[in-house]
Amino acid sequence: MPVTLLDVAVRAGVSKSAVSRTFTPGASVSAKTRAKVEAAARALGYQPNVLASSLTTGRTKLIGLISNNFTNPFFLEIFDHFTRAIQDAGLRPLLINLSDEVDAGKSLGMLRQYNVDGVIVASSTLPPEFAMVFHDAGLPVVHAFGWSQPSPRTALVSIDNAGAGALAAQTLLARDYRKIGFLGGPESAATTQDRAKGFADVLTAAGLNPALRYAEAYSYAAGRVAMLAAQAARPDVEAWFCGDDVIAVGAMDAARSLGLDVPGDIGFLGLNDMAMASWDRVALTTIRQPLTQIVERSVDLIQRGIDAPDEMPGMSLLPCKLVERGTLRALP
């Protein structure tokens, strides 16, 4: 049923090679032949079969897009941007939902069956070793939203997590908060640790001693229970920097359920700037991740990795920006 290269060749009265060359950029075909082939191809509605050509070229234009975060609404925005950027680069995303799987080997197996040209790991909770597995298998890989190690062995695009933590601390200090806490995502995630460190360093330098607490997941529910516990343990804290917007919302709802007013009695600062942070009923003051740039840079790096597999992996740490809304008290 589908029309093949041979069909086009016959109709155009040329060889298979001629047709193939017509569709291969930079190949040697005369203008006359090309015209005949293109006419025939158009008449027949020919679509070259990427899979067949991948056999000889070794290129599928398939990118494995791996994530384990299908519950945090910020990731819908991430997927939106990633799928568009991948498509616009002439590639196609093969999506892998890890759920709770942490064994990269299984994903590697899946992706190798399809000969993907590269892999993008979009996750802030997976360890660098996860991405390394693909690297070791010879696949170009970019870890987006990952942990900024001193000398990363895979390409990495992320925010400067320590910098974001520092910005958060400065933001709270500037608003005259002195009893300050950090409510991070899962404690095991290195991104969380970086944020905590950048945050704590600034505060210690200011002679303060921040409370440090962690939610068990990047979710509303986890933020809620973590804040209930935090309020029991540290009711003195006046402002919390949360490692994620959705955790922040959960935490704020917990605070309100205890009769506290935001930002009157207690302040909250988020991280990400998800779409819902700007809803009236949320109006979360937060630190924005430069999502568009992270995605653009990731796709750019993956393409580089495909074109020049031997180049050193790149690392991009992008700066964050404060977005002022209504969950912190005003500047004095």
Add this chain to the structure above:
Amino acid sequence: MPVTLLDVAVRAGVSKSAVSRTFTPGASVSAKTRAKVEAAARALGYQPNVLASSLTTGRTKLIGLISNNFTNPFFLEIFDHFTRAIQDAGLRPLLINLSDEVDAGKSLGMLRQYNVDGVIVASSTLPPEFAMVFHDAGLPVVHAFGWSQPSPRTALVSIDNAGAGALAAQTLLARDYRKIGFLGGPESAATTQDRAKGFADVLTAAGLNPALRYAEAYSYAAGRVAMLAAQAARPDVEAWFCGDDVIAVGAMDAARSLGLDVPGDIGFLGLNDMAMASWDRVALTTIRQPLTQIVERSVDLIQRGIDAPDEMPGMSLLPCKLVERGTLRALP
């Protein structure tokens, strides 16, 4: 670099065919040969190349997953379920983000290049004709969350939209609302029309005349502006049934910005039951779509379509259920 079938054959001391047959369920191989091959394959870490085999079998185990809704948070849940269900069925999702593209031909071209085995269209705003394009091209297709036509020509899995509208109307009537409105999604979407009709039919039968209004998109912002306009035109309405949760939240925020109390002055009923509907600060009374079942049924139908391409397309309309929270006044 990657190990091929031939490598395994050489190592096991058998022919290519023997190796191929070992990995083909139901093929004729002796236990002895199979053992040798499996040992060799294991030792070499062999992964059969799905793409190469697809050349002869015509099967890629690739499913095109198409959507144009990457901003409605409910769709993150949908993607989560779909990607998992597709993976669990031994298939892989090739994701296409339509953005504003409405020409199915372009997607068809992309997907044919990869010889996908089937297509799932996950969208409540795309017309049935969109899915038909794939059907006409000979590809199994399922339209999930689509419009329930009397005699669908492609497989369809969706809620009973008219039924959901009727349930909404009954819910509002039971709570003694009499001035009632419908704030739907895009007016051009047939799903919206079905919901409006089911809703209006019940109310007309009760001697009432509902206000009908439409938001321009399934988004918070669209819900907000639509409600501001609605309040200007129909300030008498006491309860609105919104065609989507996120529209409902936008509408409620608009109402609050006008000084109205929910549910004291005005009631709201949503549709979907997205995760955030249960957040304290939302607590939206809404009609739940049976997401898990819709996804399961869709994947089931796609597999049927692959196995028996000539069968009649199936249609599944699943019932919805009311989820009571805090945005409607209590039952009398």
Add this chain to the structure above:
DNA sequence: CGATGTTTTGCAACCGGTTTCAGGCGGCCA
């Protein structure tokens, strides 16, 4: 033990492309 029937096996062709290679053709120059 030979005849017959049933598995199992390898060869070779094929899927839809790409690419090497040798030769054909036309153009240019002397």
Add this chain to the structure above:
DNA sequence: TGGCCGCCTGAAACCGGTTGCAAAACATCG
């Protein structure tokens, strides 16, 4: 007009698998 060169072209091999077919191996039975 002949010779040389460079650009195009088609034949054929190949990518990594699958599968029809015929022969080999094995099992069964009289």
